[in-house]
Amino acid sequence: MARYNAIICDLGDVLFTWSPPPNQILPLNTLRRVLSSSTWFEYEKGRISQQTCYDNIGRELSTSPMDIRKGIEGSCASLRCNLDLVSFFRELKDTTEGGLRIFAMSNISQPDYDALRSITVDMDWSIFDGIFTSFAAGTRKPELKFYRYALSQASLDPSRTIFIDDRLENVLSARSQGLHGLMYRESKELKQSLLSLFGDPILRGQRFLKKNAGHLASMCSGIAIQENFTQLLILEMTKDRSLIELGIVEKEGKWNFFRGNQLTTAKFPCDLDTTSLGLTVIRARVKVAASIMDEMLNYINEDGIIQTYFDHDRPRIDPVVCVNVLHLFYSYGRGNEISQTFRWVHEVLLHRAYVQGSRYYETAECFLFFLYRFISGCDDPVVHTRFYPLLKERITERIGAAGDGLALAMRLVVCHFTGVRNSIDLQTLRAFQCEDGGWDAGLIYKYGSSGLSIGNRGLTTAMAIHAIRCSSLASSSL
Incomplete structure (x- = not known):
C-alpha cells in the first residue's frame, strides 16, 4: 500500500494556466498589484463583494474600477486546463493501490470560481473528491487556518497527504502542518515526483x-x-x-x-x-x-x-x-x-x-x-x-x-x-x-x-x- 493516500493540489498556475490577452486593457504590472493587494485577499475570503473590491482597489491604485473588472475578466477568459496533467492525475488515482483521493485547494472568490467552472468545459472536475476554496473557508493560503480547515473537512492524515502549489510560501505552510509539500514548476517534474512517491x-x-x-x-x-x-x-x-x-x-x-x-x-x-x-x-x-x-x-x-x-x-x-x-x-x-x-x-x-x-x-x-x-x-x-x-x-x-x-x-x-x-x-x-x-x-x-x-x-x-x-x-x- 502506498504511503500516501491523498493529494491536495492548487488550481491556478498548476492545473490551469492563464495569459493576459494581447489587447489587455489593464497593464500586467497593474494586474499583479491587484492580485497581491490586501483588498483582493479580503475579496477571496468572501468578506467583501466583487464591486466593493474593484472600487476599493481602483482608489488604491488610481485605476478605473471598470478597467480592473475588464482586466480580471480577460485574464479569466484566457484560462486553459492542463489536460495532460489532469489525465495523469486520473491514471494515478485509478492505479494507486489502496486508493487515492484528490482535492483542490484554491485562493479564489466565489464569482471567479463560478466563472472558472463555466469557462473550462474541457476540465474533468470529477477527479476531485472535494474542492476547498478560500471564499468558503473564510481564509486563504498561506494562512494555517486554511490547511487545518481542509484537513478537517476531508478527515485527512497530514503525514499521508501530498500538497502541490506553485508558491513557496504556500508549500512551506503545508509542510509546517505535516503535509508532504511539492513545489510545482512544470508538469514533467511533478509527474516524476509523484511517480516516485506512489510507484x-x-x-x-x-x-x-x-x-x-x-x-x-x-x-x-x-x-x-x-x-x-x-x-x-x-x-x-x-x-x-x-x-x-x-x-x-x-x-x-x-x-x-x-x-x-x-x-x-x-x-x-x-x-x-x-x-x-x-x-x-x-x-x-x-x-x-x-x-x-x-x-x-x-x-x-x-x-x-x-x-x-x-x-x-x-x-x-x-x-x-x-x-x-x-x-x-x-x-x-x-x-x-x-x-x-x-x-x-x-x-x-x-x-x-x-x-x-x-x-x-x-x-x-x-x-x-x-x-x-x-x-x-x-x-x-x-x-x-x-x-x-x-x-x-x-x-x-x-x-x-x-x-x-x-x-x-x-x-x-x-x-x-x-x-x-x-x-x-x-x-x-x-x-x-x-x-x-x-x-x-x-x-x-x-x-x-x-x-x-x-x-x-x-x-x-x-x-x-x-x-x-x-x-x-x-x-x-x-
Whole structure:
C-alpha cells in the first residue's frame, strides 16, 4: 500500500494556466498589484463583494474600477486546463493501490470560481473528491487556518497527504502542518515526483531495463559509445545477461574498454581496468586468469603502482583502476604481488585524494564504490582491517553531497555495506527516477586526454535499483 493516500493540489498556475490577452486593457504590472493587494485577499475570503473590491482597489491604485473588472475578466477568459496533467492525475488515482483521493485547494472568490467552472468545459472536475476554496473557508493560503480547515473537512492524515502549489510560501505552510509539500514548476517534474512517491521504484526500473534490453549503450556528447565496461557492471548488478551487449574477448583473455571505434582509434589497447572487471564478473579459467595477471605485472611504474593499459607507451595510473586490479589479484590469492599498489590505494583513501574524481572516473563515489566492491569480495582479514573502518568514515562524509543518480546510488550501496543509514540520499535518488521508470545517465567514465564524459542510463538504473533494494533490506531489518 502506498504511503500516501491523498493529494491536495492548487488550481491556478498548476492545473490551469492563464495569459493576459494581447489587447489587455489593464497593464500586467497593474494586474499583479491587484492580485497581491490586501483588498483582493479580503475579496477571496468572501468578506467583501466583487464591486466593493474593484472600487476599493481602483482608489488604491488610481485605476478605473471598470478597467480592473475588464482586466480580471480577460485574464479569466484566457484560462486553459492542463489536460495532460489532469489525465495523469486520473491514471494515478485509478492505479494507486489502496486508493487515492484528490482535492483542490484554491485562493479564489466565489464569482471567479463560478466563472472558472463555466469557462473550462474541457476540465474533468470529477477527479476531485472535494474542492476547498478560500471564499468558503473564510481564509486563504498561506494562512494555517486554511490547511487545518481542509484537513478537517476531508478527515485527512497530514503525514499521508501530498500538497502541490506553485508558491513557496504556500508549500512551506503545508509542510509546517505535516503535509508532504511539492513545489510545482512544470508538469514533467511533478509527474516524476509523484511517480516516485506512489510507484514501486524497483518494478518501474526493472521494466525500463527489460524494455531497453540490448540497447543500454553509453553516451558521450550525444554519441552512442559501444563499450564493455558498463555492460559488465550492469550484468553484475542484475545477473541478467539478456540486458547487455558484450564484445568478443581477445583470445588471450584480455578485455578492451571499447567494442567499436567511436571517439577512439582502431587499435586502441586493451586495459587492465576492464580486464580486471571482466575476470571478476565473468570468471575465466584459472590458467587463463593467471596468465593475464602475469602479464599485468609487466605494467608497473617506477613507484611500484599498476598502470592502466597493456601498453608501455601509455604509462597512466588511476586509483580506481588500481582498486579493480587489486580485486582481481586478491580474488586469486595473489594480492601480495602488488603491495605498492595496495599501499597507494590506502593513501588515496586516507588523504581523500579521490574527492574530485580521478583521471578516468568522474566522481568520488566511483572510487568508494569500487573499493567497497573489492573489500566485499575479499576474504583477507588484512584488507578488511586496513580499509573497512576508513571506508565507513569516508562514505559518511559524503552523505547529502550533490551528485547525479549514479553517484547517489553508489553512495547508498557503500552506506549499506558499512552499516551507515542514509535516508537523505535515498529520498533524492527516488525523486530522480524518470517518468519512463529509468534514471538519467549518471556520469562514470571519462576520456583522460579530452575530459569528455561517458554516462549510461542502464547502469544508473541498475545501480539505483540495487541501492534502493539494499536500503529496503536495511530498513526491514531494524
